[in-house]
Amino acid sequence: MTNNSTCTETDLKPYYAITYTFILIPGLIGNTLALWVFYGYMKETKRAVIFMINLAIADLWQVLSLPLRIFYYLTGTWEFGRGLCMLCFYLKYVNMYASIYFLVCISVRRYLFLMHPFKFSDCRRICDVYISILGWVLVCVACLPFPLLRLQRDANNTCFVDLPVAQIGLSTSIAMVTTGELLGFITPLLIILYCSWKTILSLKEKNSASHDLGEKKKALKMILTCALVFLICFAPYHISFPLDFFVKTKKIENGCAQKVISVFHAVALCLASLNSCVDPVIYYFTTDEFRRRLSRQDLQDSIQLHTLAHIRKHTRAVLRTDTMDY
Incomplete structure (x- = not known):
């Protein structure tokens, strides 16, 4: 028999409101400025600028939905209609997985241009445009289960974290969570780590010219920064996601375990949202053209x-x- 008396509920809404308020202004200014800078030097470089533009757009979408999130977490009620609620809820996950996708694209693009400059030097910018369009389609389709599982009629005047989850079978839950973790986190993480490892090995080559060495260091700086942001912002969420999903679908019933998982998941969600104002920092410290234009x-x-x-x-x-x- 579990003892739930010592596991009182914690109201996490104020912490969401504080975090999103902290993210709002830097994220809005940083990503708007990033789009302006990228537009200015888009013709000067092939170094993943299309992917950076898409990453900034994804972050800006998330930032523009934050005022409504802040309002809800401060007031505790939703007065803007079910459709807008589900759209803002959906954009949260589209932003996160679009960010993951484009962080991987940036890392792979820098790695390929560095390690195989002649093979990929003729790859036109239109290739990156097609890859970006494909990425948006895949991410938007893959994220549809998140709002579809929350479309409950008994969710009047509630939104976001308070939306009830549809009850589904254990085998279906495990299949959905496993697929999401493999495709949305583990595979992208392995790709970024592989690019980092191969770039580090290339730095140890003795026959590299000083110019090549400088380019490799710049590429490694970009790739490692993407990996760091990936781990800080998205690893905690993908650790807490399956646990929180099993709590919300009543597969985990222990009161103390539910409280610990809920708090951990709230922190992980806030860290995942933090990428919206961290990504412009990546552009500034890892892209020479960005610093020059600013x-x-x-x-x-x-x-x-x-x-x-x-x-x-x-x-x-x-x-x-x-x-x-x-």
Whole structure:
């Protein structure tokens, strides 16, 4: 017989609200700035810029849904309709797995250009566009079970963590969790670790020129940073996910175990959301072009060029109006 008297419920909603408030402003500014920078030097480099743009878009989608999450966790009630609730709930998982997908793409792209520069030098940017489109389709389809399992009629005025989960059989639960863990976490992790390991081995080659050595160090820095963000933001969630799923589907009934798992899962969810404001830090510290474009001089030049272009456009419009008057 389990003793549940010492395992009181903990209200985790304030912690969600605090975390999402902390993420909101840096995530909004960082990803908007990242998209502006990537648009500016998209024609200058082939180094995974398309994947970085898609990663920033995925993060921005998540950030734009945070105000509604914060409102719900502060008030405890949802007044915006079931459709918007499920959309925001769905975007959370689309963002997470799209981020995982594009972190893997960035790591593989840097690794391939480094280790096989002649073989992949002719790979046009359109290839990355097709890979990105395919990734979005796969992620959006694969994440559909998350909202579909929460479409319950008795969920009035509740959303997010309070949504009830449909009861399914143990064998189906194990199959779904195993598939999600293998495809959504373990396989991407192994790919990133493989790219890191092969890049580290290439640094030990004695016949590498100084230029090649510098490029390898830059690539390794990018790949290791992706691996670090991957482990910090997504590993805790994928450890807690199967446990929390079995709690919500009543496969784990011990009160103390449920409380511990719920708290751990809440922390893991917050860490997974943190990637929205951590990813712009990756761009800044691992991409030379990003730092250069954000430098004081480049920023001033860009603003001046934008201002001049606006003045010229306005002047042409005025001249065109004057000509029409005549």
